[in-house]
Amino acid sequence: MTRIAVVGGGRIGEALIAGLREAGTPGSDIVVIEAVQARADELAKKYSILPTTLDIGCEGADVIAIAVKPQDVPAVTERVGDAISDSVHESIVVSLAAGVSTESLETRLSAGSPVVRVMPNTAMLVGQGVSAICKGRFARDEHLEQVRSIMESVGAVVVVTEAQMDAVTAVSGSGPAYFFLLAEALIDAGVEQGLPRDVATTLATGTALGAGAMLAGGGEGPGQLRYNVSSPGGTTAAAIRRLESGGLRAAVADAVEAAASRSREMARAVIEDDDEID
Ligand SMILES: NC(=O)C1=CN([C@@H]2O[C@H](COP(=O)(O)OP(=O)(O)OC[C@H]3O[C@@H](n4cnc5c(N)ncnc54)[C@H](OP(=O)(O)O)[C@@H]3O)[C@@H](O)[C@H]2O)C=CC1
Ligand SMILES: O=C(O)[C@@H]1CCC=N1
Numbered sequence: 001m002t003r004i005a006v007v008g009g010g011r012i013g014e015a016l017i018a019g020l021r022e023a024g025t026p027g028s029d030i031v032v033i034e035a036v037q038a039r040a041d042e043l044a045k046k047y048s049i050l051p052t053t054l055d056i057g058c059e060g061a062d063v064i065a066i067a068v069k070p071q072d073v074p075a076v077t078e079r080v081g082d083a084i085s086d087s088v089h090e091s092i093v094v095s096l097a098a099g100v101s102t103e104s105l106e107t108r109l110s111a112g113s114p115v116v117r118v119m120p121n122t123a124m125l126v127g128q129g130v131s132a133i134c135k136g137r138f139a140r141d142e143h144l145e146q147v148r149s150i151m152e153s154v155g156a157v158v159v160v161t162e163a164q165m166d167a168v169t170a171v172s173g174s175g176p177a178y179f180f181l182l183a184e185a186l187i188d189a190g191v192e193q194g195l196p197r198d199v200a201t202t203l204a205t206g207t208a209l210g211a212g213a214m215l216a217g218g219g220e221g222p223g224q225l226r227y228n229v230s231s232p233g234g235t236t237a238a239a240i241r242r243l244e245s246g247g248l249r250a251a252v253a254d255a256v257e258a259a260a261s262r263s264r265e266m267a268r269a270v271i272e273d274d275d276e277i278d
Contacts (some may be wrong), residue, residue: 001028002150005061007054007076009034009043009066011122012096016065019154021047031057050081063092063150065118066105070097070266074108074117074273081109092143094118096109098265102136102162114139116147119165119173120154129155132168166267170259178255183208 004020006013009032011066017030027048034040040051057082068076071276073095084091085257105115115136123129126193129149135144144159174258183204190200214225230236 002062002146003060004030005057005064006148007033007057007064007066007080009036009039010067010069011053012120012124013065014043015122015129016046016096016120016154017043017049017143019127019129020150021049022127023153025153031061054079056081058091059087060089061091061189062089063094063147065094067096070099070270072098073100074104074270077105078114081113084113085110090114091148092116092139094147095131096120098173099166099263101267102134102268104267106136107139112138114143117162117165118142118147118151119168120132120151121172122175123176124154127154130158130172131155132158132160132165132172134160134162134165153230161165165262166263167256169257169263174195176272178247179194179208179250233271236237236239255260 002025002054004025005107008018009017019031020030022029024155028050030047030049031052031171032040032049033052033054034043038053043049044051044122054076064084066073066076066080077093077095084093093109094116094224096118097100098119099118101106102115102117105117107112109115116133116134116139118131118133121129123130129151131145131154131252133147133151135141148157158168184205186207187197187200190203191197195203211225214220215222220228224234226240230240
């Protein structure tokens with residue numbers, strides 16, 4: 001039994017809770033600490049979990065998952081630190097926030113506190129998330145393994161170095177949004193070609209699901225899978241040529257670069273705030 005306190009019941013907090021409940025974690029093992037009371041009550045009812053205060057929720061928690069906006073993480077971590085500083089029970093403090101380093105979390109907790117950083121994505125909601133994890137200075141392998149096991153219950157997990165977290169955030173943290181954008185564009189294009197919107201939506205969604213399953217099957221890579229669809233002189237080759245000449249590949253590289261750069265910028269903002277406090 002692992003007791004998990006989720007601090008911040010927004011989109012990613014809910015995705016984590018939903019995935020954990022779907023994977024069979026008992027509601028009695030999860031508490032949510034959410035600033036907006038109506039939202040806390042909504043989550044409590046939907047997932048049969050307990051809404052509580054930060055002090056009570058952190059007491060005895062094995063894992064405290066901080067899922068608030070990056071700019072709120074320093075203040076929340078300080079409050080978590082105060083709440084657990086006198087406890088004999090060891091809690092692993094986990095941050096799900098983009099652009100907040102383990103070091104910045106550690107400086108707000110008692111010396112030696114185990115910290116693990118996770119970059120998840122919203123597909124946890126349906127048990128198909130992918131998370132990257134890395135440990136802070138004081139976390140031991142067993143702490144990382146405990147967090148890995150929690151995140152594996154809601155999807156796949158990779159262990160990375162902290163230096164890779166900005167790239168991870170740009171690829172898989174933000175990644176679902178890129179696929180949703182492509183799906184929107186494909187649906188709109190189908191409608192433009194005369195399909196009813198519901199039919200275009202079913203086709204685009206089913207295609208995304210099938211393509212995802214083929215990619216995840218691991219037999220052939222994305223290039224080969226694409227060749228298999230592209231009959232010589234056929235429709236797919238005509239479409240791919242337009243996508244390439246329209247700059248799709250470069251646009252994706254630019255987008256990922258922009259996201260990684262934004263993640264680094266957010267990390268610098270937290271460091272500057274720290275310097276102002278010192
Ligand atoms: N959305 C995503 O796909 C992903 C998000 N993340 C990370 O997850 C974190 C949360 O993002 P997201 O869920 O999108 O953001 P949301 O704004 O949806 O959720 C954050 C929630 O935390 C609440 N909150 C703020 N301060 C406190 C506090 N002191 N105690 C309890 N609750 C508080 C917020 O309330 P209020 O709105 O009133 O401030 C809000 O409901 C971010 O750090 C983000 O970088 C990581 C990967 C993917
Ligand atoms: O957009 C964001 O900043 C967060 C982090 C990754 C996905 N959503």
